[in-house]
Amino acid sequence: MPQSPGEDYQQPRKIYFGLQRRTWIILAIISIVILAAAIGGAVGATTRKSEMKTSTSSTSANRTANPPTATPTSNLMDKSPVHINSSLAALHWNDTSSIGHRRVYFQHKNGTIFESAWNSNTSGWTASPITDSSIDAAIGTPLTAENGYPHVNRSWDMVQSVFLTSSTGEIYERQTPYKEQVGLWGNDNFSGLFSISNASSFTAYWNQDFKNASQILVVLFQEIGANSLTIGKYTSDNETSYPWVSRRESISILDGSPMAMASVGEEYSLMLYMADSEGVMIQYQYQLDTDTLSRSRRTTYPLPRRTPFCVATQDNTPLFTQDTLPECAKTEPWTHLLLFGTPDRGDLRHVSWNCSSGFNDRTAMIKPLLKRNRTYLNLAAAHQDNRVYVVYDEGEGPVIEEWNVPQGGYNAGDAQGWSVLGTVAVNGTE
Known part of the structure; x- marks a missing residue:
């Protein structure tokens, strides 16, 4: 038909299966886009799956090659007031009235250092804080403790000294009775003299020599920036108390080496246990009066940094007569019972040492006390005491357990062997 004036001309529209041609073109484009996206997604998913498999294999290999030094299992059900990274220290003494006293020191979740106290009159544990706002204790601070009579005079009250670090790395000596006030804790003379490695x-x-009214107190640690051993030392005699002095030994040890020492039964003679620079346990004879380290013995036992570690003592001389007693035991009669964690802290090992037999693995003796699914966090033993304290976590927070240490001359399996005595109060009285 001819175009009318003022009227636009329109081409007739073609229809395919009820739809216009333009609509079919749009649908085709949409289908192509959807198909491309689906193919791309499948390829991407396959790639991600392959990457995840590679990553998982790598992580698994890393875990096998580098197991964690500690894997606490605590969760949201943790109700324990003990900090998961708490160290542990212990003391024991009998007072002039023959009353037995035991003390265990640990760190509360709020950073405060606590003492759990026991005596043979009450036979119960009571926990209370020993630090206040004068010290901002470092979280996970190392702890050690010692006790003695002031002026080497038993007419005075027994003094307890606990050593810890502040958040800035300074070592503090927390002491009671402080300035002769029973029950009061204060910062004594060692406080602030040294800064410790992280x-x-x-x-x-x-050591107290009551005959000569002399004493020696030593504290061993690693100074900041040093992988060697530093000995802080306080001495006094029947006339003079001398200021703290220090000596840095020229031996290289592991950064964060565990440390423990115990007497061999002869005055001034100790054995010191540490980790060498390769993380293997090494023993030195340490002479208190001369400050000398000698007779180093390297073992085969791994001792990673901050591994739970303690040493208890045992006198086996009753097993011998004077004729059968080994010659070395006449000056070094005591056996050392070493407890330490495995590298993953999932178990404990027990090794004994004495001058005649050397090192022997005795882990089988403590196996009945060990439990599965525990993380062993720390250990402590007081000098010349038949107790060891074990901190572990089974998923509900740290628990402090008290173990009986075998008396000298016992036979495996008798009533004097290793046993669990119970738990130590960490909040109030138990």
């Missing part, structure tokens, strides 16, 4: 442990020993 990973350092502590060990200490207080």
